Amino acid sequence: MPERLANRIKDRRTELGLTQAELAERVGVTRKTVNTVENNVFTPSATLAIKLAHALGLAVEQLFWIES
């Protein structure tokens, strides 16, 4: 069975009252990249995953997990 990297970026972002554009600016990427990671279209690198987790005030494993 194929594995995929799931995340709770959208939930956490909404909790903090951030828009995709605001989160993108904090991380240093475009809104498009945040959108694709959030919707599981794009699997981020470890660097971007850590940056996203840091920007959302969570540990990487709290924000991302492997789903099979």
Add this chain to the structure above:
Amino acid sequence: MKAFLIGLLMGFGAVLAIAVVMKVRQRNMPMSVAEKADYLSTRRARMLPALAVIFLSQQATFLSTISSSAPHSADGAKISAWLALSIILLFALSTKGFWFERKEVRDLLDDENTRSNRNDGMRWGFLSSMAAAIAVYALTLFDAMVTARDAVHIVMTAGIAVALIRWGLLERRALRDA
């Protein structure tokens, strides 16, 4: 030779004119670096398939002259215009593009997702070039007359056009909300 130069200049001139028009239009829209990157990212997603269509439509004139043995002066201009456009598109595919923008905007425009999409486009372009090369090679086995220039033209066109279309489609998909 003169026709080739005219075509080459026309090709580069057209691209320069497009860049100037884009710059003038943006001057009336004060934006932050992030907003500008988002704006240009959306434009790029729309532009890439359009560029592929323009590039492919140029081939219609080439294909109409491929069988004629006697070269015309106008053909030289068309071929060099195609060469100029090919070089510019290759540069756009292999660099960050938007050469007239500030470094911060260009860096943001070339973020992780864009690099991934571009690399995927390049992979598809490479495979298409190889497929086109195999097809041309197979054609020559059946005594079809294909000159070296024709072969290069076909292989380059297949590679560049497919890379542009694939990259454009991935960029459009990335901008779509779920």
